[in-house]
Amino acid sequence: MLVRAGRFRLYAAVAKGGFRRYSTYRVATAAGVFTNTVFGIILAYTYIALWDERPGLGGYDQSQALTYVWLGQGLLTVMSLMGGGFENELIERIRTGDIAVDLYRPADLQTWWLSADIGRAGFQLLGRGVAPLVAGALIFDLTLPAEPLRWAAFLLAVLFGVVVSFAMRFLVALSAFWLMDGAGTIQLASLAGVFFSGMLLPLNVFPGALGEFARALPWSALLQVPVDVFLGTQSGAGLARLYAFQLGWAAVLLTAGRLLQNAATRRVVVQGG
Amino acid sequence: MWIRSLMAYRVSFAMTALGNFAVTAFDFAAILLMFSQVDRLGGYSLAEIALLYGASGTAFGLSDLAMGSMDRLGKRVRDGTLDTLLVRPAPVIAQVAADRFGLHRIGRVLQGALILTYGLVVLDIGWTPLKVLMIPLMVLSGAAIFASLWVAGAAFQFVAQDAAEVQSAFTYGGNTMLQYPPTLFSKELVRGVTFVLPLAFVNWLPALYVLGRPYPLDLPEWTAFLPPLVAAACLALAGLAWRTGLRSYRSTGS
Numbered sequence: 001m002l003v004r005a006g007r008f009r010l011y012a013a014v015a016k017g018g019f020r021r022y023s024t025y026r027v028a029t030a031a032g033v034f035t036n037t038v039f040g041i042i043l044a045y046t047y048i049a050l051w052d053e054r055p056g057l058g059g060y061d062q063s064q065a066l067t068y069v070w071l072g073q074g075l076l077t078v079m080s081l082m083g084g085g086f087e088n089e090l091i092e093r094i095r096t097g098d099i100a101v102d103l104y105r106p107a108d109l110q111t112w113w114l115s116a117d118i119g120r121a122g123f124q125l126l127g128r129g130v131a132p133l134v135a136g137a138l139i140f141d142l143t144l145p146a147e148p149l150r151w152a153a154f155l156l157a158v159l160f161g162v163v164v165s166f167a168m169r170f171l172v173a174l175s176a177f178w179l180m181d182g183a184g185t186i187q188l189a190s191l192a193g194v195f196f197s198g199m200l201l202p203l204n205v206f207p208g209a210l211g212e213f214a215r216a217l218p219w220s221a222l223l224q225v226p227v228d229v230f231l232g233t234q235s236g237a238g239l240a241r242l243y244a245f246q247l248g249w250a251a252v253l254l255t256a257g258r259l260l261q262n263a264a265t266r267r268v269v270v271q272g273g
Numbered sequence: 274m275w276i277r278s279l280m281a282y283r284v285s286f287a288m289t290a291l292g293n294f295a296v297t298a299f300d301f302a303a304i305l306l307m308f309s310q311v312d313r314l315g316g317y318s319l320a321e322i323a324l325l326y327g328a329s330g331t332a333f334g335l336s337d338l339a340m341g342s343m344d345r346l347g348k349r350v351r352d353g354t355l356d357t358l359l360v361r362p363a364p365v366i367a368q369v370a371a372d373r374f375g376l377h378r379i380g381r382v383l384q385g386a387l388i389l390t391y392g393l394v395v396l397d398i399g400w401t402p403l404k405v406l407m408i409p410l411m412v413l414s415g416a417a418i419f420a421s422l423w424v425a426g427a428a429f430q431f432v433a434q435d436a437a438e439v440q441s442a443f444t445y446g447g448n449t450m451l452q453y454p455p456t457l458f459s460k461e462l463v464r465g466v467t468f469v470l471p472l473a474f475v476n477w478l479p480a481l482y483v484l485g486r487p488y489p490l491d492l493p494e495w496t497a498f499l500p501p502l503v504a505a506a507c508l509a510l511a512g513l514a515w516r517t518g519l520r521s522y523r524s525t526g527s
Contacts, residue, residue, distance in 0.1 A: 031436035038442040041462070042450045046307075046314070049457045053311040184288030191295050200303035207309045 010107060011115040018086075018119025022127070029127045036073040036132040043069045044140055058204035063143045064231050068202050070136030071227050074129035078121050078158065079165045079222040081197050083190040086117050090173040091182035103265055110257055114166050121162040143231060150232055153239065157226040160246035164221040167253030168193075174257065177264040197223040218249040286377055293380030297330060300452065301388055315456035320395040321484055322454060327389025328408075328476035329451035332415025333444070334381035339416075340370050340423035341378055344437045347430035356524050366515060369427065396484070404483045407497070411483075414500035415475035419444060421504070421511035422470075428511070428518035447472045455481075455489040463489045474503040 022029075044066050051062040060068065076082065090113060093099045102109060136142055145151060172189045176182040194200060196219035203214045203224045214220060225242050228234055234242055304326065308319045317325075346369055349355040358368045389412075398404065426440030433439065447466070455463050455477050467473040467490060474496075481488055482497035 025435060027433060027435035028438065031433070031438035035438040035442040035446065038446045039449065042446060042453075042458075045457045045459070045462075046453055049315045049453075050307055050311060053313065057310055184284070184292070187289055187292035187296075191292060191299065194296075195299050195302070200299060201306050205310065206306060 011111055014112055014115040015119035015122070018116035019123045020119075022120050022123040032077065032128050033131040033135075036076060036128060037135045040070050040073040040132055040136050041139065043072075044136070058202050059233065060202065060204075060231075061143075063141050065202070066136070066140045067142045067144070067231060068227050070133050070140075070142060071230060072199055072223055073132045073136070074125075075158065075161075075223055075226065076199065077124040077128045079161055079193075079197070080117075080121075080169060081165075081190070081193045081199055081222065083169075083186050083193075085120060085166075085169055086113050087169045087173040087182070087186065090170075091176040091186070094173070094176040095180060095182070110170060110254070110261055113170060114163070117166045117169075118159075118162060121158075121165075125158065145230065145232060150230070154226060154230040157229040157242065157246065160243065160250060161222045161226050163250045164218050164246055164253060167250055167257055168218060170257040171253065171260060174260045174264050177267055193219055193222070196220065198227075199223060202227075218253060221246040221249050290377040290380045293378055294384045295380075297334070297381050297384040300330075300449070301326060301384075304452070315454045317454040317456070320392050321486075322392075322452070323388050324392035324396060324484065325454060325476055325480050326452040327385050327387070327392050328411055328415065328480050329448055330385025331382055331389055331412050332385075332475055333419050333448040334378065334383075334385045335412070335416035336419035336423060337381055337444075338376075338378045340420045342370055343423040343427040344430075344440050345369070346427040347434050347437045350431060350434050350522070353524060355522065365519060366424070398483060399485070407479050407483050411476060411479040411500060414479075414504040417504035418471065418475050418500070418507050419447070421507035422447065424508075424511040425514045428514035431518035431522050443470065447475075451476050460490070467492070471503050471507065474500045 047065045047069055048062065051057055051060075051065050055062065057065070077084065080087075090099075093102060102112075105112075133142075137144065145154070168189065172185050173182065175185045179185060196203075196214050196217050198214070198220065203211060203220050205211075206214050215224065225246055229239065229242060301323075304314075304319070304322060307314060312318070314322060346355070349358070349369070355365075358365050361368060389408075393408070422444050423440070426437075426443065429439065430437060447470070450458070450466065451472060455473070463473065473489065478488060478492065478497045479500055482494070488494075488496065
């Protein structure tokens with residue numbers, strides 16, 4: 001038990017470090033909020049035109065669609081939808097061979113980076129998530145939940161989404177063990193992330209089979225699911241199903257990451273050593 | 274040199290060039306998805322939006338190819354490597370622009386040009402010599418206007434250092450906005466991108482002339498021919514901002 005508590009303290013400290021590390025970039029955070037707000041405004045106008053033409057599209061009214069826009073801008077960096085999380089650093093460590101040192105540490109690689117990434121996401125949620133949503137609510141008519149419980153349910157969905165996002169990016173980073181250069185995989189992953197998360201357009205607006213396919217993929221756990229929890233389109237059993245969807249993908253992807261990690265560490269050849 | 278270094282990892286180059294192509298293609302995919310649900314957006318057809326999208330995308334791609342590295346300036350100011358460029362016997366701006374010159378960004382240009390061609394082929398335009406001339410004029414002036422934004426943004430980073438994303442709001446954000454017709458946006462916003470930050474001259478005004486559509490804000494017809502002048506003025510202002518920024522630069526070292 002004592003060992004376990006120590007472990008937990010270690011990973012909590014790593015998470016705190018991740019939070020603190022990102023909180024030092026204050027100007028960059030403010031600049032990011034500005035950019036998210038500009039993009040939010042542009043997107044919002046295109047959505048208004050779209051929902052003017054087709055009211056009730058995807059089961060959302062116009063105000064809900066606008067809420068989707070601003071939650072998307074707020075969650076963009078939280079979920080690292082366009083990359084920019086820990087994966088660049090991990091790839092760099094794999095490329096340079098520093099990873100060999102990490103593997104000798106008495107901490108688990110996957111859990112270590114997961115903790116750091118949760119810390120990072122926590123900061124991004126406060127630093128870059130809240131401000132765009134407030135800006136959006138001031139400029140446009142958004143649908144914000146009145147019940148505190150709904151906000152709590154939303155935050156839980158965000159946490160699960162972060163874990164799914166981490167699990168996918170961990171797989172991306174580990175690919176560097178085989179490819180050495182991670183730029184290509186990172187780019188493909190962020191492409192898929194932007195498209196299949198529903199960052200461009202809500203997944204329930206995607207037509208027919210493409211929509212069903214997109215909604216079944218893990219990326220929909222990052223944005224579409226948290227937004228639906230926020231908007232309260234599902235309650236009771238429906239809400240439980242959304243969580244189960246996120247947790248299911250988290251379990252599958254984390255396990256895959258674990259297996260890949262084991263395979264990769266057997267491959268480690270220290271360059272120049 | 275940067276081209277050769279990119280070619281060292283050929284597979285990676287192919288992947289990133291393809292990625293740049295795809296990144297922008299997904300933007301258009303979003304528009305296609307929208308048009309799977311509607312026939313018109315803001316009163317414009319898909320082909321008309323393709324013309325706007327392609328013109329802005331090609332212009333932006335060209336400026337990104339030439340000047341896209343300018344957003345790394347803040348990093349150079351922060352870590353002090355800008356000093357290396359200052360002592361070399363070549364203009365600093367050329368060096369920053371050539372820094373990590375990314376030929377893989379050609380993917381953006383190709384994608385924009387492809388959509389532009391699609392729009393031009395599908396649309397039924399009553400061509401006149403002036404309208405034909407307007408297409409290359411629009412793309413080149415647009416590229417120059419975007420390029421001046423990159424330079425002005427870089428000049429701003431001498432002051433702000435850590436604020437590269439503000440630059441993205443105007444460059445990438447501007448490009449995204451111009452992909453849609455001006456009828457979608459509020460009057461104040463359109464006024465802002467016409468008179469303050471003259472993005473409307475990148476594609477809206479010249480393209481609406483080609484399409485024979487009414488201009489935003491009831492602007493007179495001759496404004497469609499202003500882009501080269503606007504581009505020249507923007508470049509001059511950006512150059513001035515750059516020189517001011519460079520002169521105010523204090524190295525991070527002792």
